[in-house]
Amino acid sequence: MSILELHDVHRVHGSGESAVHALRGVSLAVEEGELVAVMGPSGSGKSTLLNLAGGLDRPTQGEVAVDGTVLGGLDRRALAALRRRRVGYVFQDLNLLASLTAAENVALPLELDGARPRQTRRLALAALAEVELDGYGPRFPDELSGGQQQRVAIARALVGQRRLVLADEPTGALDSQTGEAVLRLLRSRVDAGAAGVLVTHEARHAAWADRVVFLRDGSIVDTSGPLDQPEELLAPPGGGR
Amino acid sequence: MSIKHGLLALLERGPMHGYQLRVAFEESTGGTWPLNIGQVYTTLARLERDQLVRQLPRSEEGQRPYEITDAGRADLASWFASPVSRTDRPRDELAIKLALALTTPGVDVRAVVQAQRSATMRTLQEYTRLKARADRPADLAWRLVLDAMLFQAEAEVRWLDHCEASLVRYSPPPLRVPRAAPDTPTEARRS
Numbered sequence: 202m203s204i205l206e207l208h209d210v211h212r213v214h215g216s217g218e219s220a221v222h223a224l225r226g227v228s229l230a231v232e233e234g235e236l237v238a239v240m241g242p243s244g245s246g247k248s249t250l251l252n253l254a255g256g257l258d259r260p261t262q263g264e265v266a267v268d269g270t271v272l273g274g275l276d277r278r279a280l281a282a283l284r285r286r287r288v289g290y291v292f293q294d295l296n297l298l299a300s301l302t303a304a305e306n307v308a309l310p311l312e313l314d315g316a317r318p319r320q321t322r323r324l325a326l327a328a329l330a331e332v333e334l335d336g337y338g339p340r341f342p343d344e345l346s347g348g349q350q351q352r353v354a355i356a357r358a359l360v361g362q363r364r365l366v367l368a369d370e371p372t373g374a375l376d377s378q379t380g381e382a383v384l385r386l387l388r389s390r391v392d393a394g395a396a397g398v399l400v401t402h403e404a405r406h407a408a409w410a411d412r413v414v415f416l417r418d419g420s421i422v423d424t425s426g427p428l429d430q431p432e433e434l435l436a437p438p439g440g441g442r
Numbered sequence: 443m444s445i446k447h448g449l450l451a452l453l454e455r456g457p458m459h460g461y462q463l464r465v466a467f468e469e470s471t472g473g474t475w476p477l478n479i480g481q482v483y484t485t486l487a488r489l490e491r492d493q494l495v496r497q498l499p500r501s502e503e504g505q506r507p508y509e510i511t512d513a514g515r516a517d518l519a520s521w522f523a524s525p526v527s528r529t530d531r532p533r534d535e536l537a538i539k540l541a542l543a544l545t546t547p548g549v550d551v552r553a554v555v556q557a558q559r560s561a562t563m564r565t566l567q568e569y570t571r572l573k574a575r576a577d578r579p580a581d582l583a584w585r586l587v588l589d590a591m592l593f594q595a596e597a598e599v600r601w602l603d604h605c606e607a608s609l610v611r612y613s614p615p616p617l618r619v620p621r622a623a624p625d626t627p628t629e630a631r632r633s
Contacts (some may be wrong), residue, residue: 239564242603242607404596404599406564407566408592409574424560
C-alpha cells in the first residue's frame with residue numbers, strides 16, 4: 202500500500218500575470234519500505250513537493266493522501282493531528298529544540314498528541330536505541346555532534362506510529378562520512394517499514410534511494426530506478442587489462 | 443593502473459604463486475577487475491625478466507612461488523609515490539558528445555543531458571547498494587574502490603547539472619561550416 206500518494210498535484214503561488222507555477226501535475230506514490238529521492242535545480246519545485254506531502258501546504262489542484270487519508274478533506278485541526286501522528290520531518294538544521302534533552306525532543310510529537318508521559322518516554326528511548334543512541338536520552342543538543350543530532354531528528358521523525366519521513370537536505374552541514382552514516386540509518390529505518398522522501402541536490406545521497414525523481418520547472422521529467430543487472434557495472438573499465 | 447604494480451604490491455605481503463596472486467588481486471579490487479591466469483603469468487614472466495621478482499624453488503605442494511626483489515620493492519615504492527596522470531586516461535566521450543550535441547542542428551541537448559543523468563544516477567544507486575552490503579571492517583579496501591567509482595559518477599552528475607544550468611542562459615550562435623582549405627577551387631575563385 203502507498204503511504205504517500207500525490208495525484209496530479211498543481212501548486213500555483215499568486216495569480217494572474219505574476220502567478221508562479223511551482224508544481225505542474227505531479228503524480229507520485231511512495232510505498233512502504235521505499236525511499237524516493239527528489240532532485241532538481243533550485244526553483245524546480247522540490248521543497249514545494251515536500252511541503253505538500255507533509256500537509257504543510259495545500260495544492261491548488263490535485264490530491265495528496267497520507268496512509269490512505271486524503272489531506273484535502275481535513276480541517277486544520279485534523280490535518281495537524283495527522284501530521285503529528287503520521288509524518289516526521291528531518292531538515293538540514295534547526296531540527297532540535299535546544300532547551301529539551303534528546304529524549305524530550307523525540308517524545309515531543311507524542312506529548313503534543315496527548316500520550317501519557319511514561320509511555321512517551323518509553324517510546325522515545327526505544328526510538329533513540331534504534332538509531333544507536335542508547336544512553337544519550339538525557340543529553341542536550343549542544344552536547345551532541347552534528348551527526349548525533351541528525352540521528353535524534355530521525356528518531357523523532359519515526360517515533361511511535363509515524364511511517365512517513367520527509368527529509369530536506371538532512372546531511373547538509375555534515376562531513377561525508379557522517380552524512381553517509383545518517384543516510385545509511387534513514388535507509389535502514391525505511392527498510393524496517395516506513396516510507397521516505399529525500400530532497401537533495403547531492404547525487405551521492407540520492408543514490409541511497411530506491412527511485413530518484415528529477416523535477417524541472419515543476420514537472421517530473423524523469424525517474425531512475427535501480428538497474429536490472431548490477432553485475433554489468435563491475436565489468437572492468439575499458440582496456441587496461 | 444598496471445597489473446605489474448598490482449602484482450608487485452601483492453608480493454610485498456609475501457611470496458605467492460600465480461593462482462594465489464590472481465585470487466588476491468581480485469579480492470583487493472572487489473572483483474571490479476577480473477584477471478585471467480594467463481595475464482598473471484605473462485606479467486610475472488616480464489617482471490622476472492626485469493629482475494623485479496624471482497621464482498623460488500619448488501615447494502612441497504609442487505608450486506614455485508614468486509617473491510619480490512629489492513629492485514621490485516624500489517619500483518613499487520616509486521609507483522606509490524607518483525601521482526596518476528590524468529592524461530593517461532582515455533578521452534571523455536561524454537564531454538565530446540555534449541559539445542557536438544550543442545552544435546548539431548535538431549538535437550535536444552537537455553534531453554541528452556537528462557538521459558545521461560538518469561543513467562549515471564542509476565549507476566550511482568547500484569554502487570551505493572553494493573556499498574551498503576559491504577559494511578564489515580574487512581571490506582574497507584573494496585569500499586574504497588566503490589567510493590572511487592561513486593565519486594566519479596557523482597562528479598559526472600554534478601557536471602551534467604552544471605551543463606543544464608548553463609543551457610538555461612544559452613542562445614545558440616548561428617552554426618558555421620568551416621571554410622574550405624585555401625587550395626580548393628572554391629577558395630581559388632574567391633581570391
